[in-house]
Amino acid sequence: MKNKKKIIIYSIIAVLVIILIVTLLLVKALKEEDKMYDEILESKEGIGSADENPVKLIRTNNTVTYYTVDECLKSYFRMLEIEDSAVLMTYLNENYIKDNDIHENNILTVLEKYEDYNTYRTAEMYEIANYNITTYYVKARIDHKNIYFIVHLDVNNQTFDIEPITEENYQKREQMTSSSMKSITNKVYNYYVYKDLNDEVTSKLYFADYIKTMLTDSEEAYQLLDEEYKEKRFSSVDEFNTYIQNNQNRFNISFQFEDSSSEYENFNEYYEFISKNENFGLRNYSVEQFADYTRYICVDGFNNYYIFFVTYPGTYTAMLDFYTIDMDEFTEKYNTSTNDVKVGMNVQKIIQAINAKDYQYIYNKLDETFRNTNYSSINMLEEYIKNNLFDTNEAEYTNFYQEGDAYIYQVNMKDAQNPDTNQRTMTIIMNLKDETDFVMSFSIE
Numbered sequence: 493m494k495n496k497k498k499i500i501i502y503s504i505i506a507v508l509v510i511i512l513i514v515t516l517l518l519v520k521a522l523k524e525e526d527k528m529y530d531e532i533l534e535s536k537e538g539i540g541s542a543d544e545n546p547v548k549l550i551r552t553n554n555t556v557t558y559y560t561v562d563e564c565l566k567s568y569f570r571m572l573e574i575e576d577s578a579v580l581m582t583y584l585n586e587n588y589i590k591d592n593d594i595h596e597n598n599i600l601t602v603l604e605k606y607e608d609y610n611t612y613r614t615a616e617m618y619e620i621a622n623y624n625i626t627t628y629y630v631k632a633r634i635d636h637k638n639i640y641f642i643v644h645l646d647v648n649n650q651t652f653d654i655e656p657i658t659e660e661n662y663q664k665r666e667q668m669t670s671s672s673m674k675s676i677t678n679k680v681y682n683y684y685v686y687k688d689l690n691d692e693v694t695s696k697l698y699f700a701d702y703i704k705t706m707l708t709d710s711e712e713a714y715q716l717l718d719e720e721y722k723e724k725r726f727s728s729v730d731e732f733n734t735y736i737q738n739n740q741n742r743f744n745i746s747f748q749f750e751d752s753s754s755e756y757e758n759f760n761e762y763y764e765f766i767s768k769n770e771n772f773g774l775r776n777y778s779v780e781q782f783a784d785y786t787r788y789i790c791v792d793g794f795n796n797y798y799i800f801f802v803t804y805p806g807t808y809t810a811m812l813d814f815y816t817i818d819m820d821e822f823t824e825k826y827n828t829s830t831n832d833v834k835v836g837m838n839v840q841k842i843i844q845a846i847n848a849k850d851y852q853y854i855y856n857k858l859d860e861t862f863r864n865t866n867y868s869s870i871n872m873l874e875e876y877i878k879n880n881l882f883d884t885n886e887a888e889y890t891n892f893y894q895e896g897d898a899y900i901y902q903v904n905m906k907d908a909q910n911p912d913t914n915q916r917t918m919t920i921i922m923n924l925k926d927e928t929d930f931v932m933s934f935s936i937e
Contacts, residue, residue, distance in 0.1 A: 548620070549618050551616075551619075552618060553804055557619070558805030561645065563687060564583075565612075565632065565641060565643065569606075569609050570609070571583065577596045581596055584653060584654060585653040604656065608635060611634050612632065613633050614806050615806065618665055624674075624675070625645070625673050625675070626644070626647065627643075627644050629657075636709055640659055640662040641655065642654070643655075644676060649675055650683055651683055651684070653682060691779040698788050699774050702716065703747045707736070707740070707744065714729045716808065721811045721812075725812070735849070739849060742883075772793065777789060777791065787799065794908055796844065796847060797844065799812075813850070815853065822928075826928050836889070838932075842920060851870055851873055855873050859932060876936075881936065882905065882906075884909055885905045887906075889903055890902050897923055898921050899922045900920070901922065902917060905918050918935070919937075921933045
């Protein structure tokens with residue numbers, strides 16, 4: 493009986509010991525979990541050193557985010573241009589205001605001014621997040637020079653602030669930790685709205701951005717050209733500037749058509765402009781995602797092509813036609829087409845080159861005998877086309893037939909800006925060569 497009681501007592505003690513051990517282990521586990529949670533919070537608040545902070549600076553890869561920040565900066569420049577001190581004060585970062593002793597009476601003397609605010613464009617953007625605050629390091633361009641900013645977005649309050657920085661500080665962005673700010677006060681004007689984007693809107697943004705850059709900063713536009721395309725199409729920035737000057741009327745109308753900030757005295761004036769020039773705007777587009785880039789092909793109403801290869805939002809290279817370099821899709825279609833389709837595809841190249849005033853391309857495609865007989869210089873060809881066709885031509889294909897190895901295409905050419913003008917008939921005689929090459933002769937009546 494005594495032995496039975498001892499066994500019960502020992503069993504109870506053993507159970508209590510097990511319970512105690514389990515309790516201690518649970519307490520230890522909870523403490524470890526709390527410690528780990530505190531470390532995560534500490535790193536997100538930026539309390540620790542940069543090495544302790546797991547949040548990394550990355551290249552902004554979200555198109556909506558990019559254009560939202562871009563719009564915040566454009567608002568800043570609009571207020572700077574009209575010298576609205578009160579609104580500018582709401583845009584600036586509080587620490588920047590304190591560090592530079594800025595107030596409404598001196599803000600316009602402290603902030604850097606610019607000559608041509610229409611030349612502004614956001615070039616590249618990096619970001620680092622902390623709680624509901626995301627910090628953006630922005631490289632931009634204005635007045636033919638680079639400028640730099642930090643922009644904070646408060647995702648809870650949908651507010652923002654801006655801080656101009658030096659190039660040196662921008663280059664040190666990799667060393668920066670996330671912001672320790674918890675929120676950005678709503679000051680009425682520093683409220684942002686996420687851009688509502690789809691493929692069509694984004695295509696228009698790239699279309700308008702590059703045309704504006706050509707018109708306001710041709711050296712920057714030249715640098716944005718695809719390297720292979722630039723080498724084949726334009727031998728120098730001077731030749732590129734000549735191309736812009738020759739097509740300036742078309743570019744001006746295209747930019748006004750797509751730029752929502754264009755001003756008109758009344759709706760009737762705006763409607764008249766849209767009705768008359770709608771073909772200068774973006775009429776067709778395609779967007780295709782590749783491994784390292786997204787390709788946007790933009791086409792206006794007169795089949796002028798603008799092709800953008802976008803690696804990050806706002807960072808792209810451009811081609812301004814489809815005939816200088818044959819894209820893979822063109823070559824594939826060309827190689828699997830009948831000869832009459834091939835001729836039609838080549839005629840489209842010639843019409844596009846005429847509208848682009850790319851007389852060198854047309855000159856190089858002329859049959860040697862025809863060229864030597866009729867146009868001893870490229871200047872003679874240019875003068876003939878200018879005197880017999882229009883500044884912008886709308887083509888209507890009317891007749892096609894074959895004579896031996898030659899293919900004859902007849903095209904009615906209309907004045908795209910003045911439809912009532914008498915049209916001209918252009919006859920193109922073409923011989924196909926190896927791969928996608930061809931030679932031609934032509935006449936205009």
